[in-house]
Amino acid sequence: MASKLQTRRREEHQRYKDDVKREGKSFFPYAIYHDTVMSLVTVAVIIGLSFVWYFTADDTPEGEGLEAGVLGPWYAEKADPGTISFVPRPDWFFYFLFYLLRIFKWPETVVLGTVGIPTICLILLIALPFYDRSPERRPLRRPVAMVAAVLTIISMAVLTWKGATAQEALGTEIIASGEVDAWAEEQGFADNPVAVEGAELFAESGCLNCHVYLGVGNANLGAPDLSEVGATGRGVDYFKDYVSNPAQFGNNVMISYSYLGDENLTRLATFLDASRGGQQSEDGG
Numbered sequence: 417m418a419s420k421l422q423t424r425r426r427e428e429h430q431r432y433k434d435d436v437k438r439e440g441k442s443f444f445p446y447a448i449y450h451d452t453v454m455s456l457v458t459v460a461v462i463i464g465l466s467f468v469w470y471f472t473a474d475d476t477p478e479g480e481g482l483e484a485g486v487l488g489p490w491y492a493e494k495a496d497p498g499t500i501s502f503v504p505r506p507d508w509f510f511y512f513l514f515y516l517l518r519i520f521k522w523p524e525t526v527v528l529g530t531v532g533i534p535t536i537c538l539i540l541l542i543a544l545p546f547y548d549r550s551p552e553r554r555p556l557r558r559p560v561a562m563v564a565a566v567l568t569i570i571s572m573a574v575l576t577w578k579g580a581t582a583q584e585a586l587g588t589e590i591i592a593s594g595e596v597d598a599w600a601e602e603q604g605f606a607d608n609p610v611a612v613e614g615a616e617l618f619a620e621s622g623c624l625n626c627h628v629y630l631g632v633g634n635a636n637l638g639a640p641d642l643s644e645v646g647a648t649g650r651g652v653d654y655f656k657d658y659v660s661n662p663a664q665f666g667n668n669v670m671i672s673y674s675y676l677g678d679e680n681l682t683r684l685a686t687f688l689d690a691s692r693g694g695q696q697s698e699d700g701g
């Protein structure tokens with residue numbers, strides 16, 4: 417005896433066969449033909465757009481003002497490998513992934529946001545034809561699928577929105593808002609220009625993407641709060657050494673900041689050393 421589901425599926429199949437007989441159109445070649453024509457149209461539109469982009473954009477050399485065509489310039493400005501204030505942001509259609517990653521702040525859980533959840537979702541999607549075998553197609557008769565689809569759309573919309581509006585600890589903003597002066601005041605290094613320069617560098621160099629300093633920044637990847645990092649009196653040289661080569665201290669999360677140059681490293685280290693939660697440093701710095 418065939419099961420209920422099997423009977424139903426046979427009925428559906430029979431209905432399809434009858435439809436084909438009545439309408440006189442089978443999948444091959446009619447549907448295939450439709451798909452082929454639509455694919456060609458899509459490709460033709462893309463090729464057309466690339467022609468429009470190429471021939472309307474101006475190829476003024478760099479520095480003389482790039483004239484954008486209808487679809488944007490040939491090339492944007494050259495990337496600056498030495499930048500220390502660039503805040504990387506993904507394209508808008510990746511904001512949901514971008515924000516998902518921000519939810520998982522701790523090193524052990526980052527893999528969940530980057531690999532775990534997206535992979536699970538993809539597997540669920542690929543396996544869909546195997547676990548959802550009901551021939552029913554009317555949305556109202558498919559409550560589970562409908563709820564799952566609506567929840568997916570809502571969560572992606574919320575994550576995209578959160579990703580689009582997420583605040584970055586942008587150094588220039590922090591400096592412009594007078595935060596660095598407030599730090600100097602609170603930590604008592606306002607009279608030490610090297611430390612103040614170091615504080616600005618600290619804000620500009622992306623340190624606050626991982627570290628929190630006096631309530632500013634993001635605690636990411638297990639990075640400690642640096643508000644009182646100088647309190648143990650390890651000294652300027654120690655911090656210089658640390659920041660220029662964190663790996664030798666077993667820190668493989670932080671990159672080496674030796675590219676900032678010796679002078680800047682001294683500024684950073686002086687600032688870190690002067691960060692003692694208001695106590696003056698012993699060497700008067």
Ligand code: HEC
Pocket residue numbers: 618621622623624625626627636637638639640645655658659665666667669670671673684688
């Ligand atoms: C990608 C994230 C990240 C960035 C960016 C980052 N750090 Fe770190 N930093 C860490 C982590 C994680 C630790 C802790 C490592 C450990 O516990 O071994 C740490 C530790 C430190 C320590 C040692 C703290 C202590 O008490 O021993 C100092 C100092 C430090 N960071 C300074 C900086 C400075 C200055 C910058 C910017 C120039 C910076 N960090 C940028 C992740 C980061």
